[in-house]
Amino acid sequence: MELNENMNGNVLFEDSLKVLIEEKGTILISSKDGNHKLIKDVYYVSKLKRNILSVGQLLEKGYDILMKDKYLWLKDQNENLISKVLMSRNRMFILNLKTIEAKCLKVSMQDKA
Secondary structure (H helix, E strand, O other): OEEEOOOOOEEEOOOOOEEEOOEEEEEEEEOOOOOEEEEEEEEEOOOOOOOOOOHHHHHHOOOEEEEEOOEEEEEOOOOOEEEEEEEOOOOOEOOOOEEOOOOOOOOOOOOOO
């Protein structure tokens, strides 16, 4: 939805690999129940093959995360289910979020004289 191109920083991985954060922004996603949710302060790093969503950052933003029996449940601040994800063979949780573009609609009122 919006991007801050004046981002300055790096993502540091466990193996000491550092990649440049190019932008920070807000994404609009469609949740399982059909509602739309905003996730703010998402980093854009073009050198990564996949986008990474930090569990720690989601917790700080008030999301609830439950991991049990090889599943991860992600819920928003109102306990609405965003996604249920099965753990992959390499112990990652591949979350396929459907991002949507925000649309601004214009309403025109005409006099009925």
